[in-house]
Amino acid sequence: MELKKELKCLGLVFVLLAVAFKIAFYQESFIVVARTAFSVMWTFILPGFAVVYCWKSLPFITRAIISIPVSAAIIGTASYYLALLGFNVNYHAAVLPLVVIMIGVMVNWRIARKKQGQKKE
DSSP: OOOHHHHHHHHHHHHHHHHHHHHHHTOHHHHHHHHHHHHHHIHHHIIHHHHHTOOOOOSSSHHHHHHHHHHHHHHHHHHHHHHHHTTOGGGGHHHHHHHHHHHHHHHHHHHHHHHHHHHHH
16 A cells, blocks of 8 residues: 555656656657656666665655665666676666666565564564
8 A cells, every 4th residue: 555655656756857847848849858757767766766665764755865866876886887897888778777676676575574574473
């Protein structure tokens, strides 16, 4: 139930971001602005939010704000080292956020399982 509320809030963040981009880039079509807003959200908000999701003691807006520098740090550092290893830079924008989100989801899932196991004992 709580995850649904969080996803609704993330959807609202996307809408607000798209509106802000549409105001800033008023001469562009809405599709271009929505695509740009989605790419900013995909790169700078969602990976960090998946990482800091386990901090339930913080309110949503605080976690959303903290997720921006966390995403920038993780994606930037991983992109740098993967480029040094020879991973093609063309795929970094699509693959790295997905990998970070998947890792964040797996870690949060394991934390939730451990908490459920502790409650049963």
